[in-house]
Amino acid sequence: MKLAVAGTGYVGLVTAVCLAEKGHDVTCVDVDKQKIELLQSGVSPIFEQDLEGLMARNAERLHYTTDYESAYRDAEIVFIGVGTPEKKDGSANLTYVYSAAKQIAETVRRDCAVVLKSTVPIGTNEKIEKIMHDYKVPEVMIHVVSNPEFLAQGTAVRDTLFPSRIVVGVEDGQAERIMREVYKGFEAPLLVTNRRSAEMIKYASNDFLALKISYINEIANLCELVGANVQDVAKGMGFDPRIGSKFLNAGIGYGGSCFPKDTKALHWLASMNDYELKTVKAAIEVNEQQKLKLIKKARKYYDNLKGLTVAVLGLTFKPGTDDLREAPSLVNIPILLEDGAYVRAFDPIGVPNFKKYIEQTGVEGLDNLSYYESIEETINGADICFIFTEWDVIKQYESKNYKKLMKKAIVLDGRNCLDVVSSDGLIYECIGK
Structure with a gap:
């Protein structure tokens, strides 16, 4: 045709x-x-x-x-x-x-x-x-x-x-x-x-997946408080065919071109018809708060980030794309810069798009932001490391190098993508365990 x-x-x-x-x-x-x-x-x-x-x-x-x-x-x-x-x-x-x-x-x-x-x-x-x-x-x-x-x-x-x-x-x-x-x-x-049902199927599908992500993130936050391991919890939930294992990976929130936009659009549509989608509203609120989870964790180790060297691994909202829409990096890096940190960023694909975006925002402290082509260069001499995207190159990086290269080896993993435990010389924190 x-x-x-x-x-x-x-x-x-x-x-x-x-x-x-x-x-x-x-x-x-x-x-x-x-x-x-x-x-x-x-x-x-x-x-x-x-x-x-x-x-x-x-x-x-x-x-x-x-x-x-x-x-x-x-x-x-x-x-x-x-x-x-x-x-x-x-x-x-x-x-x-x-x-x-x-x-x-x-x-x-x-x-x-x-x-x-x-x-x-x-x-x-x-x-x-x-x-x-x-x-x-x-x-x-x-x-x-x-x-x-x-x-x-x-x-x-x-x-x-x-x-x-x-x-x-x-x-x-x-x-x-x-x-x-x-x-x-x-x-x-x-x-x-009919056409209206087809339109609704799209929104209902995306918003359900967003709900699932926000739900497991809330469970992860509670796991940290009560001493449970969210990865074990999610695995146990996923065996139930009524639940399924997909979209049960705890982290620092969803991003991209669909979930953030579609949850807000459906919530808006409901409100315009004098109806409140309480579950969708909650998913939106949870996701916004979750993006700042690593910043809050960092405050436990440093009262003030001014003058610190912060390594950031991953800029895109997910691996396999150069899309930055609603990526946690867009929220967190401006905060780090405004706090006076020196930010060193690495992403295998997303740097050109990130540079273009961040330079248009008028964020303070852009002179303290630099980009590197390898993980080694990025973490070398850093006081703390944030992981925002679970690229394979980041997942497969040897944990011993954090201790070897960083000034103080504090690794905050927002995607639970490393198989690492805290040890002498390395502090490792992820989401939900």
């Missing part, structure tokens, strides 16, 4: 490349000329495992352009995969979604389906349908479909090619037939619902 995808971020680009892998001809559209030029040269603007390899393998079926009119005019299906960032009040910003929808409506010249993959509040597809009705040419029939994504950054390609389920929200039989044709090459359960 001839497809077009609006947006070349995590959702749009991964969707486009994976659909091309399944044999479809796909044109990727973006307003950012630099991103399109990168893509045309075979380079992905985002770091995602296997993505560039698939781009190269499907080069004949993938096209990249800023010319949305040529891309949408004759497409059988147009996917909308643009961002829906969080507003200050917690609601989703739908500006890019509506802009893309209007461009599509004004441009298409054949019957087609417009498929919304972006995460949007319940009822948004109906608004997209109204935009189509208001701006399309009269003789064209446009079916509006909700088709939420369930990919995780770091495993986005695998999650898209081998999904746990495919959810399709439609209001007519023809739209369902079109979507079954698109996904006939995928081996996964295909659930057909």
Whole structure:
């Protein structure tokens, strides 16, 4: 089929490349000329495992352009995969979604389906349908479909090619037939619902996982107080098939492009309908507090961080991605700098994005922030070490080197990723034990 995808971020680009892998001809559209030029040269603007390899393998079926009119005019299906960032009040910003929808409506010249993959509040597809009705040419029939994504950054390609389920929200039989044709090459359960249910499935899924993370973090905090080991507790819980072992890893909170934004958006939506989602509200509050857990632990060893050398291992919100959105490093490093610490940071992928972000924030003490290309350089002479991301290179680093290289070997592990115990010359603390 001839497809077009609006947006070349995590959702749009991964969707486009994976659909091309399944044999479809796909044109990727973006307003950012630099991103399109990168893509045309075979380079992905985002770091995602296997993505560039698939781009190269499907080069004949993938096209990249800023010319949305040529891309949408004759497409059988147009996917909308643009961002829906969080507003200050917690609601989703739908500006890019509506802009893309209007461009599509004004441009298409054949019957087609417009498929919304972006995460949007319940009822948004109906608004997209109204935009189509208001701006399309009269003789064209446009079916509006909700088709939420369930990919995780770091495993986005695998999650898209081998999904746990495919959810399709439609209001007519023809739209369902079109979507079954698109996904006939995928081996996964295909659930057909109405559009509002499909929109809700996305939010309900992400918010449930966020709840699970916040719950185990609260249990971890209590474990520290009563002398239990949260890793043993989580393992014991995970054997129960009703609970499962995934998302029971205690740490310093969730981040990324989905959980923080989607929990706040659903909480906002409920409040706008005079209803309070108490569990979701609690998850949001727990997560915000959890991000500062290592700072609080550090205060036990130093009353004042001024003048201390602090090593930071890991900047991204999780391994396998260069995404920094809602990463603990973005909260903690400014606090360390404002307290007068000298911060030495290491991340195998995330340094360029972090530097770009932090330099735009106006944080005090940026002259005291430096970056290093190895763990050895980062921890050498440090008074304390924070671990914010569980990259393999950090997990596999030999613990004896902390004692050997640090001025005072205090290691605070926010991801419970090291198999280390405190010993002579090394103080090791993690979350929940």
